[in-house]
Each structure stands twice: as structure tokens, then as C-alpha cells.
Amino acid sequence: MTEKRVFLIMDQQEERHDQPWSSYHIETSKRLDVIYERLQTTGLLNDPRIEHLPRREATEQEIRGVHTERYVNDVKATETMIEEQQEQFCSKYEDIFVNFATWKRAKLAAASAIDLVTSVAINKTPGIAFIRPPGHHAMPDEGCGFCIFNNVAIAAKEALRSGLAKKVMIVDYDVHAANGTQECIESMENVKLISIHRYENGTFWPNMPQTGIYHNYKNTMNLPLNTIGLNDSDYFALFTHIILPSIYDFQPDLIIISSGFDASLGDPEGYMNVTPAGFATMVRLLQNTGVPVAAILEGGYFLDALAADSEWVLRALLGEQVPPIQVEPLNPFIADTISRILARDGQKTSFFRKLQELRKLFGCKLSVEESRDYKGERTVHPPYETRGIYTPFPEEKIDGFKEQLNSILKSYESIEKNCDISQYISQDDTVEENFLGIRDGKLLIGNGKAVKRFVELLFISSLNPQHVVDNSFDDADFDLIKFGDELKDLKNIPTFQNCAIFQL
Ligand SMILES: [Zn+2]
Incomplete structure (x- = not known):
């Protein structure tokens, strides 16, 4: 090597x-x-x-x-x-x-x-x-x-x-x-x-x-x-x-x-x-x-x-x-930001569109009211302050x-002794194995460890926080077999019929 x-x-x-x-x-x-x-x-x-x-x-x-x-x-x-x-x-x-x-x-x-x-x-x-x-x-x-x-x-x-x-x-x-x-x-x-x-x-x-x-x-x-x-x-x-x-x-x-x-x-x-x-x-x-x-x-x-x-x-x-x-489990503020981004851009790109379909399948709320997210005010103007802006913490x-x-x-x-981080973040997998995206109109999910963890988190820990049993990254916390079955069912949805979904 x-x-x-x-x-x-x-x-x-x-x-x-x-x-x-x-x-x-x-x-x-x-x-x-x-x-x-x-x-x-x-x-x-x-x-x-x-x-x-x-x-x-x-x-x-x-x-x-x-x-x-x-x-x-x-x-x-x-x-x-x-x-x-x-x-x-x-x-x-x-x-x-x-x-x-x-x-x-x-x-x-x-x-x-x-x-x-x-x-x-x-x-x-x-x-x-x-x-x-x-x-x-x-x-x-x-x-x-x-x-x-x-x-x-x-x-x-x-x-x-x-x-x-x-x-x-x-x-x-x-x-x-x-x-x-x-x-x-x-x-x-x-x-x-x-x-x-x-x-x-x-x-x-x-x-x-x-x-x-x-x-x-x-x-x-x-x-x-x-x-x-x-x-x-x-x-x-x-x-x-x-x-x-x-x-x-x-x-x-x-x-x-x-x-x-x-x-x-x-x-x-x-x-x-x-x-x-x-x-x-x-x-x-x-x-x-x-x-x-x-x-x-x-x-x-x-x-x-x-x-x-x-x-x-x-x-x-x-x-x-x-x-x-x-x-x-997903913090409600983060969930809100993610939902707003996907609601706004969900139809713009093919990947987000697929994500939205997957989220719909898992019962996520898709539309978010586009309320004004800005409640601020710009109060500064030239000549700007040059002194006394910062004070140290005690x-x-x-x-x-x-x-x-x-x-x-x-x-x-x-x-090194107590954690095998490679289970969710690994550089050992090839780029192809860690590919997750659209190629030739098909959703491709590689079987690399990083991709596996991404998909697990996407559906299990984050969007369905109630599925999280523990906060640690132990394989025992995830019902992978059940998840695998759910993913296979995606092939029955028209949009996914032409998708090549690799075995997870
Ligand atoms: Zn900064």
C-alpha cells in the first residue's frame, strides 16, 4: 500500500x-x-x-x-x-x-x-x-x-x-x-x-x-x-x-x-x-x-x-x-432545517426528489410552511466600531x-482498543462502494460502510427518532434486517422500479 x-x-x-x-x-x-x-x-x-x-x-x-x-x-x-x-x-x-x-x-x-x-x-x-x-x-x-x-x-x-x-x-x-x-x-x-x-x-x-x-x-x-x-x-x-x-x-x-x-x-x-x-x-x-x-x-x-x-x-x-x-435522535431544530431545505429544493434535483419519495414512504411530513425565517435587524453602519467589541469569558x-x-x-x-470506527466511517471502501447517487437515471446505492451508515441514519435514527434504542453506535442498536426488507419494498413503487438498488 x-x-x-x-x-x-x-x-x-x-x-x-x-x-x-x-x-x-x-x-x-x-x-x-x-x-x-x-x-x-x-x-x-x-x-x-x-x-x-x-x-x-x-x-x-x-x-x-x-x-x-x-x-x-x-x-x-x-x-x-x-x-x-x-x-x-x-x-x-x-x-x-x-x-x-x-x-x-x-x-x-x-x-x-x-x-x-x-x-x-x-x-x-x-x-x-x-x-x-x-x-x-x-x-x-x-x-x-x-x-x-x-x-x-x-x-x-x-x-x-x-x-x-x-x-x-x-x-x-x-x-x-x-x-x-x-x-x-x-x-x-x-x-x-x-x-x-x-x-x-x-x-x-x-x-x-x-x-x-x-x-x-x-x-x-x-x-x-x-x-x-x-x-x-x-x-x-x-x-x-x-x-x-x-x-x-x-x-x-x-x-x-x-x-x-x-x-x-x-x-x-x-x-x-x-x-x-x-x-x-x-x-x-x-x-x-x-x-x-x-x-x-x-x-x-x-x-x-x-x-x-x-x-x-x-x-x-x-x-x-x-x-x-x-x-x-434528531434535534427538532435540525429536523426543521432539513425539512425546509428538502421542501424548498426537493423537486430541484434528482437526488433530493428521490429522498423526498423515500421520506414519504417512511411517513415523514413533506411540506413545510415557508414562514419568514428572518427576524433579525441590521443595526450597524459606517463608520464601524473598531474597539471594545469583544470581551473574554471569565x-x-x-x-x-x-x-x-x-x-x-x-x-x-x-x-484503538474500544471502538471500531470503520463500521460507520471507512476509507477502506472503494469510491464505487461508497457511491450513493443518480447515475443514468437510476438511484445507485453502493454497499460501502459509509453509505450503509448514511442510509441507516437517514431512515432509522434520524427521520424516525423513536427507532433509536440507544445513543451509541453499536450495531445492536439497529434492526438492519427489517430495514433491508423495507428497502427491498421500494422496488414496488413506480419511481423506483428502474432503480438499481444494491444489496445492503
Ligand atoms: Zn467564524
Whole structure:
């Protein structure tokens, strides 16, 4: 067996992009320091399975593939400004900061994204770039939310322009809406974005109606989360019900992950409970589609979690065993989001249409009232606030999260002994075995382990939560034989008469 390889770009931060004026901020250069230290202490930094890519600065032409000339020149000018001018510059854009290093660091970040994605597309080998400033809030003509240039959109544009990719899917699990990416890719062909984010009916930043489910952007599907405290199981459900089917439908030849870790347990921005294993699982599920995966760092502000999440996502990309996650009955908020997406898009694509038929068969409610999901309000306007926006959690609270995280990480030390994760997430199956989608007008379900688990979850644990006996992933919890029989009955439904359903 050939040695598994992963491409890695780890920014060295020779000059530091940090907020120059004194005010507490969460997006600091310490974020990359903790990732670097973690990769060093775990030996991953010098791991022979990892290929480090050289760094360079993006050309202005590359950046202008997505951003306006005016905005690029505006950012360029900050390099020689004095601090007062820099702060004044920042007040024109919502929640960004710049210093003497920003122009150079932003060009390095953009080129890192391009070069990582290029290497992943050429070699069909996964990769990850730990870079800042982040990018997914940056819009064509403005910076926003700590983001200067939209690294992911620039990389997608270059991959398509160079012909290295024909179709690009961007999956953004950062806890904030990918409002910038949504805007940047709207004029592009053959690129799609799926963004999972904290929304709370538009009352959470950036409080934009277009980051909800209902909008007119042709390339974006938003999966807004209308509550906080969501966990691995909730994100897993969105992947199995919406994201994976959308990927099988779109059939991209490249997946770019906007990998923000602020949905982590203990993050001061997200208030979610995703664990390092949860992030690793999401990445592994994307890998299991057989499409090359390039992950690019976005947010993540609880430094301990940021380091641990980075390590475990890298381990997932390396093909290492991913620690198990707790899978629970479908959360009503997630069920609502899934139902709304399927009700809205259920007839648009062949895969969702099949899913809707399957759901109907299993007695699910199909129509959802299209009530307005936006109850927010945009109250900010230029000149924007540049100071005093963030306050740290109290020390005791942070200590509590650290303790929780450490006990989770401790439990990973024994995964090899007590869990055979391959039963639901496996890289050993071939791409064909893990295929689930429409080919030649037929619904094809491969017999790979990932697909099996997807189908099981789809019908047993998630859409019929009462069937779940236990929250753990033990085979004994699932009545597979009964399920198999139900699936065979699908052949009696006219739409499925021509479907090739493989033996499960
Ligand atoms: Zn974020």
C-alpha cells in the first residue's frame, strides 16, 4: 500500500498581523502559534506522510479574480499608513483590523489557499492550510469580520480558471455565515457553497436575511442553525441528510472546506459543542465521497479547542482512525432545517426528489410552511466600531471548558482498543462502494460502510427518532434486517422500479 500523504501549509508568521491599537481581540496571531505548537509536540509537523508546500504571496491579478481593483488598492495602501490612518481605514469596513503586516499576510494567505487547492486538485491527495487572516466574510469590494481577502473564493476561481477543476463544492462549517463567499461566488459558474452557521433567525451576526434558507443566490445553500448548543450529532445529521446528497448530486471534482473551528465546545463566538472528533468526522465524510478535499482555516477562538481540532482534522486527512462521536435522535431544530431545505429544493434535483419519495414512504411530513425565517435587524453602519467589541469569558468559565475538552481528548487515547470506527466511517471502501447517487437515471446505492451508515441514519435514527434504542453506535442498536426488507419494498413503487438498488 502506498504511503498516505497530505499537503500542508503552516504559516510561519514572520511578520504578525495583529490589531495594533490596544483593545481585546479574539483573532490574534496566537491562533496559529497554538496550532504550530500542537503539530510540533505531536510530531505531525515533521511526519513523513506530510508534504509541506512552499509559501508565496498572491499576485494582485490573482486577488482581483474575486476582488475589485479599488478594494485591493485600498488594502495595499494600509502597508505604509500610520496607526491612526489604519484605524480610520478599518472604520469603513465592518469589524476588521489592519497593521503594517496585513497586506503581505493577506497575500500569503490567498496564495496559500490557491497553491494548496492546486496541489490537491493535481495529485488527488488531501491537504490543509493553516493561514490567517481568514477569508469567508470578505466580499468583492469590502473586508468584513476579520477577513481581508476571500481565500477560499480566490482558490476556487483559480482552480476553475486553470482547468484543474471543472466543478467545485465549498463546504463551510465555520460557525458564522459564509456571507462573503456567498457574494464572491455568485457570478461564477460551476461552483457551489453550502454554509452551516449559527443564525438564530437572523438575530446572530451578520444578521443578514440572505444567510437564511430563503434567498435568491443561485450558487449557495445555507443551513442556518436557529439554536445554540448543537453538537457532533446535529452536524452529522446535516451532513448525511443534506450535504452528502448535495455533493452526490452536483458531482464536483474538488471540495474546498472553509474550516473554521468556532463551532467548538467552549468557543466564545459559537456557543456550540462540536468536539475534535466531530470536526474530524465531517472531514472524513467528505473524504469518503472520493472527491479530493482541501481544507482552509477560517475562525476558531478557543485556543485549546483550535489546536485539538486542527490536530484531529489533520489526522482524519491522513486517514487515521477518527474517534467515535455520540449520535443522538434528531434535534427538532435540525429536523426543521432539513425539512425546509428538502421542501424548498426537493423537486430541484434528482437526488433530493428521490429522498423526498423515500421520506414519504417512511411517513415523514413533506411540506413545510415557508414562514419568514428572518427576524433579525441590521443595526450597524459606517463608520464601524473598531474597539471594545469583544470581551473574554471569565477565567473560571474557560477553565471549565478546558477541563471538559481535556477529558474528551483523554478518551481518544484508548480509541484503538474500544471502538471500531470503520463500521460507520471507512476509507477502506472503494469510491464505487461508497457511491450513493443518480447515475443514468437510476438511484445507485453502493454497499460501502459509509453509505450503509448514511442510509441507516437517514431512515432509522434520524427521520424516525423513536427507532433509536440507544445513543451509541453499536450495531445492536439497529434492526438492519427489517430495514433491508423495507428497502427491498421500494422496488414496488413506480419511481423506483428502474432503480438499481444494491444489496445492503
Ligand atoms: Zn467564524
